[in-house]
Amino acid sequence: MSGLFAVPRPLHPLAWWGWALGVAVAASRTTNLLLLVLLGAAAGYVVAARRTEAPWASAYRVFLRIALVIVAIRVVFQALLTGSAGTVVLVTLPRIPTPAWLTGVRLGGDVTAEALLAAVADGGRLAVIMTCFGAANALASPSRLLRSLPRALHELGVAVVVALSAAPQLVTAVGRVRRARRLRALPHRGFRGALSIVGPVLEEALDRAMTTAAALDARGYGRRSLVPAGRRRLTTVALLGGLLGVVLGLYGLLDGSTVLHIGQWAEVTTGTLGPVLVLAGVAGCVVGLVLGGRAVVRTRYRPDRFLAAEWIVLASGAACAGLFLATAALGGPASGLSPNPWALETPGLPPLAALGVLCALLPAHLTPPPPPTRAPEAA
Amino acid sequence: MNPVVRWETVSFHYPGAADPTLSSVDIALPEGELCLVVGNTGSGKSTLLRTVNGAVPHATGGTLRGRVRTAGRDTASHRPRDLADVVGMVPQQPADAFVADTVEEEIAYGMECLGVAPDAMRRRVEETLDLLGLAEVRARPVTALSAGQQQRVALAAAFAAQPALLVLDEPTSALDPPAAEEVLAAVQRLVHDLGTTVLLAEHRLERVAQFADSALLVPGAGRPPVVGGTAEVLADAPVAPPVVELSRLLGWDPVALSVRDARRRAAALRLPAPPPTPRAEAGEVVASARGLVARHGPVPALRGVDLDLRSGEVVALMGRNGAGKSTLLSCLAGLHRPRSGRVMVGEADPARLRRRDVARVVGLVPSEPADLLLADRVDRECAAADREAGATPGHTAALLAELVPGIPADAHPRELSCGQRLALALAVLLARAPRLLLLDEPTRGLDYPAKRRAADVLRRLADDDRAVLLVTHDVELAAQVADRVVVLAEGEVITDAPAAEALAASPAFAPQVAKVFAPTPYLTVDHVRRAAREASA
Incomplete structure (x- = not known):
């Protein structure tokens, strides 16, 4: 290990949260049980290697439990409520008749292996996303993350x-x-x-x-320097306008088919307008935050630095997400990320996605260890 | 010398209050001093302290007349946050005011808000950590610290921003004596070594009176506060530590402020050996514990405790935090089932009784007496207690009037003083006429007069054929009221002896008067008074 990484120090919280987000995005792209298990294990391994001894680090265990409960609930609901397609019947529960207006809901009946497997995969995806959130909590306390918010x-x-x-x-x-x-x-x-x-x-x-x-x-919470009224108004306009732009733009991104008529001269689909609005909105927010930040007198004590190790962590998370996205884009339905649960086949291991899982593991070794909580006894 | 704070004909009304809390305050606080603020509970001490940084009236509302200038700034036009660079406030409950995860981030927070340059900030944090002895815990989460350490962190956080003035409003009222000592030693260090100006309200006067340069008396009831030398002000203040009371009794002028001082003057005094205190003969055994072993999770809390409590006696249970005192109380009240050993209260084991029946034999006042209360008015509380106990209506109210007369029936229990709340909680428990009374730190937050009244009440309750066991850190209270002192250490009884014997001989538990007259076993000013009277008769 190089000298750069040998000195124990806590990493910038943004790096860990970015990494966790990357792994969560990867997990959200797949229902392949093998990949999900590998992703969860990778996140757990990194937590085991790099978490601190602070009280909030025990949050990971809580999130793991929540994840297991999610899977269990999903499976139980599948078995009891939605009914099952598929051929391999495991058990047959007594069927409870439902009134006519509740067509589509079935209580009891056949429980098939295929349906259970689909439920496990579906719940598993959500569970892995939860454990990623837990991992981020264990590796960097959320309050430290909030500390690195923009000054405003x-x-x-x-x-x-x-x-x-x-x-x-x-x-x-x-x-x-x-x-x-x-x-x-x-x-x-x-x-x-x-x-x-x-x-x-x-x-x-x-x-x-x-x-x-x-x-x-x-203690001086909320102290501000005097700001001319004009700039204060500009800050408000930039922030509110920016937020409005982002909201409208997101609407456009989600539903890109609506055609807007601008008078009689032009028409534009929300699909093209959306990204433009989002970008403009983000720019407005940034301007507003920078302007607002100037009015704040505060300074920061020992700010977390963003050095090479942080970039590595962030990059490994991004690579994990990127490789999963690439697998999905290149392979289409046959990529192996979402095997057909009704076919009851062993999940495959798409090579690019497997590489992504390996990327997610990197921070366990390529980062400086966290500092010990207790100072070693003086010799 | 420039005054740091100047009050100019200040008066203050809380919103809706008929009488002013402060009136005609016309004083100036000079720089570089430790000024002790003394006065009864409820005299407006806290209000006066909070006018310094403008929290009164900006945060509380109300009407402030006159002018308060802190470091030359008028608090009418400056909010507390605008005065944060000149006034450091240390709160009573530091845990409520923490904003950061770790000790050093907490210390830096105030400076961050003030915009201190990062390298200067780093330097000051390191220096402050050393000054207040917090270097070993610098990276610990603030929530994982002991109460004394937490209060020192709060002090460090206020001090690190280098304000012109530190204001401490009863910083030790929630602490046990060792932790309080720790905090007051830190305050003293800041004053003596660094010349920080400190305005300190404190009811453990015996700890700080000797270090103060001046005292500010808030007499309450609308009379104007006065500033003066510590000895002159304390000479006729309504609250005074035992050495000062002793000085008054013996006519010393100026009054003695420290044990050393008093001891030197008492050397010339010829006092007879104290007459044996009239001891109520202990009655029958009300409660007993034999070979009591209890644990909290894996931690052993009691290791084989034997204890008898007899009717007619007041027993003080002492020992450091974590020695098992509260566990012993819980076992006696049937809240905690011991691992082995036997608890008998009356004829039964309280852990096997129904709660309703336990309440008829044991009454336990928790360290927050307010937890026992549920109604929103004193009279409704008493009525509810009558119903629970199946007593005739008015029974609890009569008990309360007997304990502490003059509590308004329509007051909200939260508005009562600490002493009145304690009395109300006692009355509620006494409605079921238990013969064993247990009290957990009953005098926390009480000033000297209130403490004396509480001691009288406990004495009367014991004389009324009850056994009273109180957990306390307060040696002066134990000296005043206890017949017997039991000291626990690591879950074992290490002392079980009559109070005079247990307290006078111990360096840790000796009250001030005992230290002054050692080896003659006087414990309280009352003992000396009685001896002097008999000597002259």
């Missing part, structure tokens, strides 16, 4: 972080109040118990929010 949005980020950090305090407050209810031999379980607990806990949370707001204010 920074305070929004702080507000979100502070709000989120109130959640664990709420949990302890609930525990405390429940204990006190037991001391007074009052109902502390069930609906009535919950109702009597909600009041005091919310009151306390409100009090705490007021304290927090005052404390933030006292």
Whole structure:
């Protein structure tokens, strides 16, 4: 390993979130079970190799559990509700008749292997996307990600972080109040118990929010330099106009067939107008953020740097997504990314996509390790 | 010398309040001093402190008349955020004000907001970490720190931005003594080594009075506050640490502020050995624990505790945090089932009773007494307690009036003072007439007079054929009220002795008066008063 990567340091959170996004995009392109399992394993391997010892790193386990629940729910619903095509019948559940207006919904009946497999693949895709999100959480805390927001949005980020950090305090407050209810031999379980607990806990949370707001204010949250009125208006117009452009443009991208008539002289389809609007909107937002950022006096303490290792992480995620997209584009329906679930065949391993999975693994070794949380004992 | 803060004929009304919280405040705070703010709870100390950075009235609403100038800036036209570079506020509950993940990011946050250049910021963070002894925990998440460390981080965060003035509003009220000591030592260091101007409201006066350069007395009830030398102001302040009370009793002028000072003057004094305190003879055993072993998850909390609680006695349970005190309370109240060993309260094991029956034999006041309360008015709370206990209507209200008279029936429990809330919680529990009373840190947040009243109440409750066990870190309270002191360490009882014996001999638990007169075993100013009276008679 070269010297550049040997010094332990936390990577820029954007790099990890970009990488996770790449892997998630790749997963969203396939229902090939083999590829999905490989992608999930690759993400897990990177997490195991590079996560920190901070408390939020344990979020990965939570997301893994959510992913498993997603698959289970998908399979159960498939088996119980939607009914099954396919020929290999595994079990036959008693059928419950549904009223006539509920045609298309079937309760019970034959459960086929094909249908279950399709459900597993479908749920698996969502599950792998969830684990990617969990991996990003474990590798770089979301609050650090919010810290790298543009200056104009920074305070929004702080507000979100502070709000989120109130959640664990709420949990302890609930525990405390429940204990006190037991001391007074009052109902502390069930609906009535919950109702009597909600009041005091919310009151306390409100009090705490007021304290927090005052404390933030006292520390200089929201300080701005004086900005001439003209530039303030320009900032607002650029930001709002930009957002409007992005929204309209996205609409155009999603439905490209509508024809717009501009008076009697010209007509244009939303398909061509969409990308133009999106680009213009993004440009407007950037201008607005830069202008807004100038009014902010704040500086940043030890900003996360974006060095070679960060580029490698970002590139490996992009390569993973790119190779999956390329496989889909080149191979069409026969690419092997979405095998026909009704055929009950062993999923193949498209070479380009396999290469993509390997790319996703790279950050596990080509990045500096995270710094140890506890300083080593002084010798 | 330029005053850092100047109040010019300031008065302040909270919105909707009939009486002003502050009136005719006309004082100036000089630079480079540690100024101690003293006054009863509810006298307007916090309000006065919060006028310094404009949080009163910008954040609270209300009407402020007159003018407050902080570092030359008028707070009427400057919001708290515009004063953030000259005033550093240290909150009472630091955990509510944290914004960053790790210690060093938290310390840097204020400077980031002020736009301090990155390299200067880096330097100051490193220096501050060293000054306040936080270097080892710099990369830790702030939530993983102990309460004392958290308060030191909050202090570091306020100090690092190099404000002209630090304002601390009871920074130790939620801490146990070792943690409080840690924080106050850090404050003292900032003042003495670095000449920081500090405005400090603190009710553990015995810890800080000797370090203060001046004191600001807020008498409350609309009377004007005064500033002066610490000894002069404390000489007739309504709140005073034991050495000051002792000085008043013995007519020392100026009053002694430290144990050292008092000890030197007391050397000339000839006091007889203290008369044996009239001890209520301990009655029958109300509750007992034998070989109690309990754990929290894998962590052993109690390792074989034996304890008897008799009617008519007040027992103080002491020991550092994590020694198992709260677990012992939980076991006695039947909330926690011990691994082995036996708990008997009355004739039964509380862990095997229904909660309704447990409440008839044990009453436990948690460290937040407000958790026990559910109604939105004091009278409704009392009525609810009557119904739960099956008592005649008015029973709880009568109990409450007996404990602390004069609590308005239509007040919201949240508006009561800490002492009144404690009394209300006690009354609610007493409605079911339990013979064993357990209290977890009952005097947290109480000032000296309120503490004395609480001690009287506990004494009366015990004399009324009950056993009272209180967990406390407060040695002065233990000296005032306890018959017996039990010290836990690592889940084992290491001391179980009469209070005079356990407290006077211990370097860690000796109250101020005991330190002044050692080796003569006086514990409180009352003991000295009684001895002096008998000597003169």
